[in-house]
Amino acid sequence: MSIHPTSFDLPKQNCFLRLFSVQGRHEFHWVCAPNKPLNKPTRYWFSALTSYLISCLITCLLITFAIHRDVYAQQVENPIDLGADxxxxxxxxxxxxxxxxxxxxxxxxxxxxxxxxxxxxxxxxxxxxxxxxxxxxxxxxxxxxxxxxxxxxxxxxxxxxxxxxxxxxxxxxxxxxxxxxxxxxxxxxxxxxxxxxxxxxxxxxxxxxxxxxxxxxxxxxxGMGLPMENNIFINPNYQWAFYVGNQRLLDNKTNDDRQRFREMQFNWWYSGRPYREIDQVDGTSNPWLQTWLQHPSYDRYWQDxxxxxxxxxxxxxxxxxxxxxxxxxxxxxxxxxxxxxxxxxxxxxxxxxxxxxxxxxxxxxxxxxxxxxxxxxxxxxxxxxxxxxxxxxxxxxxxxxxxxxxxxxxxxxxxxxxxxxxxxxMSDHMLRLYLTPDTKHKQHRLTPTLEIQQNYVEQIVDFADRKNSNNDYYPYPILRNNIDRSNGLIFVSDPFKEDILLNGAFSGELIASINKRDFDFGVTLYELTPEGHYFHLGYVIDRASYLHDPSQRQLLKPNQVTRLPLTQTKLISKRLHKGSRIVVYLNVNKNAFSQINYGTGKDVSDESIGDAKRKLVVKWFAGSYVNLQLMLLHEDP
Structure with missing residues (x-):
C-alpha cells in the first residue's frame, strides 16, 4: 500500500486517509482541509508519528482483509459432496x-x-x-x-x-x-x-x-456504469479486464494486487499524461481498455x-x-x-x-x-x-x-x-431547493423560493495543480463527522420542521457558464443531522457535453450560459428527522480516480496536463436547483 507522496508537505492542510470501496474494490486516498500551519519541528515529528500510525493501520486492515478473504475462500472452495442423487x-x-x-x-x-x-x-x-x-x-x-x-x-x-x-x-x-x-x-x-x-x-x-x-x-x-459512468471513464475497476481476461478461469493474483493499481492511479495523476496512456504508466498493456476508449459516447458499440x-x-x-x-x-x-x-x-x-x-x-x-x-x-x-x-x-x-x-x-x-x-x-410531493449564492456567510443556501441576491458564484480550478484534488463524492463512510470544505461549493437548507421520508432519486438543473468547451462535475447530497453528522444520500458525476445526449457529444460554447440537467442519480429511501438539513456539495471533478477533462474539446482520453495552461473558470448561477422526492409520514406504511 503506497502513501500519498505529498500528504505531509502541505502545512496549510489537515489530511486524513479515507477508504473508498467501488464495486468491491478497496482504495485509499487522502482528503485534505485547510488548517493552521505547524512549525517545522512539530511538522517533522507529526509526519513521522502519523506515517508510523498509518503504516500500522494499513497493515491491520490488510491482515483483516486477507483473513476475511481466506475464510470466505475456504467456505466456497471446500469440495461439494453431491452424492449419488x-x-x-x-x-x-x-x-x-x-x-x-x-x-x-x-x-x-x-x-x-x-x-x-x-x-x-x-x-x-x-x-x-x-x-x-x-x-x-x-x-x-x-x-x-x-x-x-x-x-x-x-x-x-x-x-x-x-x-x-x-x-x-x-x-x-x-x-x-x-x-x-x-x-x-x-x-x-x-x-x-x-x-x-x-x-x-x-x-x-x-x-x-x-x-x-x-x-x-x-x-x-x-458503458453506463462501467467502465465509464455518465461518459466519464473511472478507475476503481481498472484491473477487472485482467481479472476476467488473463486466463480461462479468474486471475485472482492480479485482481488482488491493490498496491499496484493504487500506485498506477497516483503515478498517472502526477505524471499528467493522457488517460489513453494509463496502461503505459502501469507497465502492462490493457487492450480492452483501449477498445473501450474508442467509444467515449454511448454509441452502437454499447447499445448493441x-x-x-x-x-x-x-x-x-x-x-x-x-x-x-x-x-x-x-x-x-x-x-x-x-x-x-x-x-x-x-x-x-x-x-x-x-x-x-x-x-x-x-x-x-x-x-x-x-x-x-x-x-x-x-x-x-x-x-x-x-x-x-x-x-x-x-x-x-x-x-x-x-x-x-x-x-x-x-x-x-x-x-x-x-x-x-x-x-x-413512492413520493407524494416534490420539494425544489434553489442553490442560492451567498458569499457573505460561511456557506451558501438552499432555499425553497428563488432568491437572487447575488447572480452567481465563481469557482476557479487549476488542472495543472496536483497537490489538491476536487470532488470527494463517494459514500465511504456513509455517515461522517465532516465533509471536505477545501474546495467546491456547499449549499445548506433550513431545518425540516418534522420527520419526513426522502423517497426517490434527486434530480435538478444547474445553470452555469465556463471559459472552456467542456468540464466534468459532481453533485453530492447529504442529510446534516441535528447532531451534526453528514449522511450520504446520493451523488452524480457528469460530463457537461453529454448531458443532453449520452450517444453524441455536444461541446459547450465558452462563456455562454448553459443548462445542465441532473438525471442519472441514485434512488434512496430514508427517514429525515426533524431538525435535519439538506446539504448539496457541488464541485468540478478532478482527481486520480477518473479521467481528467481539461476542457479543450478534444477526446478527453487524449488530453494531458499540457492542456492545463488556462485555469477553468465556472460561474454557477442562481436559479440552479435540486428536486427532492418526499413522502409525508403516516402511522401505517
Missing part, C-alpha cells in the same frame, strides 16, 4: 451460429421422471469447482435443472475472451439448446447478479420464446450489448429486479427497469430495494454496511425469494408474499418494509 456434466459445450464454441456445466437430480424447467446462469466469472457448483446444487435441490454457461474463452472454451460483446447472442444459443433437450419442459429462467445481471438483459434483447423470466440483481449496464430504446417493448416476460441504495451500479440496474416500463407500461416488473451495497444486495443484505448498522428487518433470504419467484412463473404457484406491490423498499431509519405501485408513487 445428482447427475453432473461438467464438460458441456455449445456451438454458436458464427462458429464459436462455448462451455458450461449442468446438474440435475437423477430421479426426474418428467421434463422440468431449467434455471440458467450465464457468466464470465468461471469458478466451476467453487461457487458455480454450489449454485447448480441449489437449483437442482429445488426441482429444476441447473445450467451454468460461460462467456467466450472462459472455462473450457478456446475462443478469445470477449467481455460483454457477444454475451447476449451466446446466451440465446444456450437457451435454444436447453429448450430442445429431453429433460427440458421448454421453459428457461435466468438469475444472477452484477455481470450475471447484465447477461440476463443481454439475452432479453432479442427474446427467445423459451426464456420465461429473469431475476437480475445489481445488474451492470456496459443490451436492450436499447424500443427494444424494451418486446420484453414481455415477468422480471424481478433486486438492488441497493448504495450499490455502485444502481443507475445501470434501475435504468433497465425505467426503460422497460417506459416502453412497455404493462410489464410485470417488480423491484426489491433496500440499504445494501453491491455485494450485500446479492446476499439479501448484511448486518453492517461499511460503518452503518442495518435494521434486522431489512435483511431477507434472497435464495428463498428467488426460487419462490421461479415457482410462481415456471410452476404456476402463488406469487411470493414478500412482493406486496411492484416496488418493495426498506427505508433507512425505519423498522419495516414499505410498498408502492411504481417508483413515482
Amino acid at each position: 445428482y447427475e453432473l456434466n461438467d464438460k458441456l459445450f455449445f456451438n454458436t451460429a458464427d462458429g464459436a464454441r462455448l462451455s458450461g456445466m449442468l446438474l440435475k437430480k437423477k430421479n426426474l421422471s418428467t421434463p422440468v424447467p431449467t434455471i440458467l446462469q450465464f457468466t464470465i466469472y468461471a469458478r466451476p469447482q467453487e461457487r458455480d457448483l454450489q449454485t447448480l446444487k441449489d437449483i437442482a435441490d429445488r426441482g429444476y435443472v441447473g445450467v451454468i454457461a460461460y462467456s467466450r474463452g472462459k472455462y473450457l472454451s478456446e475462443e478469445a475472451i470477449k467481455p460483454y460483446e457477444t454475451d447476449g447472442a451466446d446466451a440465446r444459443t444456450v437457451i435454444d439448446w436447453i429448450s430442445k433437450q429431453t429433460w427440458s419442459d421448454g421453459q428457461v429462467a435466468m438469475m444472477g447478479g452484477s455481470y450475471n445481471g447484465f447477461t440476463q438483459w443481454a439475452a432479453s434483447k432479442q427474446l427467445h420464446p423459451a426464456l420465461k423470466t429473469i431475476v437480475p440483481i445489481v445488474a451492470n449496464r456496459p 450489448m443490451a436492450p436499447y430504446g424500443k427494444e424494451f417493448a418486446q420484453i414481455t416476460i415477468p422480471v424481478l429486479t433486486i438492488d441497493g441504495y448504495f450499490n455502485d451500479s444502481q443507475v445501470s440496474s434501475l435504468d433497465y427497469l425505467r426503460q422497460h416500463l417506459q416502453h412497455n407500461p404493462q410489464a410485470e416488473h417488480y423491484l426489491v430495494i433496500g440499504p445494501y451495497g453491491h455485494f450485500g444486495a446479492q446476499r439479501g443484505g448484511e448486518k453492517k454496511l461499511n460503518e452503518l448498522d442495518i435494521h434486522p428487518a431489512a435483511l431477507f433470504d434472497i435464495n428463498a425469494l428467488t426460487f419462490a419467484w421461479m415457482d410462481y412463473v415456471l410452476k404456476g404457484k402463488q406469487k411470493p408474499s414478500f412482493l406486496k406491490d411492484r416496488v418493495n423498499y426498506f427505508p433507512v431509519g425505519e423498522s419495516q418494509w414499505r410498498h408502492a405501485p411504481s417508483l413515482s408513487a
Whole structure:
C-alpha cells in the first residue's frame, strides 16, 4: 500500500486517509482541509508519528482483509459432496451460429421422471469447482435443472475472451439448446447478479420464446456504469479486464494486487499524461481498455450489448429486479427497469430495494454496511425469494408474499418494509431547493423560493495543480463527522420542521457558464443531522457535453450560459428527522480516480496536463436547483 507522496508537505492542510470501496474494490486516498500551519519541528515529528500510525493501520486492515478473504475462500472452495442423487456434466459445450464454441456445466437430480424447467446462469466469472457448483446444487435441490454457461474463452472454451460483446447472442444459443433437450419442459429462467445481471438483459434483447423470466440483481449496464459512468471513464475497476481476461478461469493474483493499481492511479495523476496512456504508466498493456476508449459516447458499440430504446417493448416476460441504495451500479440496474416500463407500461416488473451495497444486495443484505448498522428487518433470504419467484412463473404457484406491490423498499431509519405501485408513487410531493449564492456567510443556501441576491458564484480550478484534488463524492463512510470544505461549493437548507421520508432519486438543473468547451462535475447530497453528522444520500458525476445526449457529444460554447440537467442519480429511501438539513456539495471533478477533462474539446482520453495552461473558470448561477422526492409520514406504511 503506497502513501500519498505529498500528504505531509502541505502545512496549510489537515489530511486524513479515507477508504473508498467501488464495486468491491478497496482504495485509499487522502482528503485534505485547510488548517493552521505547524512549525517545522512539530511538522517533522507529526509526519513521522502519523506515517508510523498509518503504516500500522494499513497493515491491520490488510491482515483483516486477507483473513476475511481466506475464510470466505475456504467456505466456497471446500469440495461439494453431491452424492449419488445428482447427475453432473461438467464438460458441456455449445456451438454458436458464427462458429464459436462455448462451455458450461449442468446438474440435475437423477430421479426426474418428467421434463422440468431449467434455471440458467450465464457468466464470465468461471469458478466451476467453487461457487458455480454450489449454485447448480441449489437449483437442482429445488426441482429444476441447473445450467451454468460461460462467456467466450472462459472455462473450457478456446475462443478469445470477449467481455460483454457477444454475451447476449451466446446466451440465446444456450437457451435454444436447453429448450430442445429431453429433460427440458421448454421453459428457461435466468438469475444472477452484477455481470450475471447484465447477461440476463443481454439475452432479453432479442427474446427467445423459451426464456420465461429473469431475476437480475445489481445488474451492470456496459458503458453506463462501467467502465465509464455518465461518459466519464473511472478507475476503481481498472484491473477487472485482467481479472476476467488473463486466463480461462479468474486471475485472482492480479485482481488482488491493490498496491499496484493504487500506485498506477497516483503515478498517472502526477505524471499528467493522457488517460489513453494509463496502461503505459502501469507497465502492462490493457487492450480492452483501449477498445473501450474508442467509444467515449454511448454509441452502437454499447447499445448493441443490451436492450436499447424500443427494444424494451418486446420484453414481455415477468422480471424481478433486486438492488441497493448504495450499490455502485444502481443507475445501470434501475435504468433497465425505467426503460422497460417506459416502453412497455404493462410489464410485470417488480423491484426489491433496500440499504445494501453491491455485494450485500446479492446476499439479501448484511448486518453492517461499511460503518452503518442495518435494521434486522431489512435483511431477507434472497435464495428463498428467488426460487419462490421461479415457482410462481415456471410452476404456476402463488406469487411470493414478500412482493406486496411492484416496488418493495426498506427505508433507512425505519423498522419495516414499505410498498408502492411504481417508483413515482413512492413520493407524494416534490420539494425544489434553489442553490442560492451567498458569499457573505460561511456557506451558501438552499432555499425553497428563488432568491437572487447575488447572480452567481465563481469557482476557479487549476488542472495543472496536483497537490489538491476536487470532488470527494463517494459514500465511504456513509455517515461522517465532516465533509471536505477545501474546495467546491456547499449549499445548506433550513431545518425540516418534522420527520419526513426522502423517497426517490434527486434530480435538478444547474445553470452555469465556463471559459472552456467542456468540464466534468459532481453533485453530492447529504442529510446534516441535528447532531451534526453528514449522511450520504446520493451523488452524480457528469460530463457537461453529454448531458443532453449520452450517444453524441455536444461541446459547450465558452462563456455562454448553459443548462445542465441532473438525471442519472441514485434512488434512496430514508427517514429525515426533524431538525435535519439538506446539504448539496457541488464541485468540478478532478482527481486520480477518473479521467481528467481539461476542457479543450478534444477526446478527453487524449488530453494531458499540457492542456492545463488556462485555469477553468465556472460561474454557477442562481436559479440552479435540486428536486427532492418526499413522502409525508403516516402511522401505517
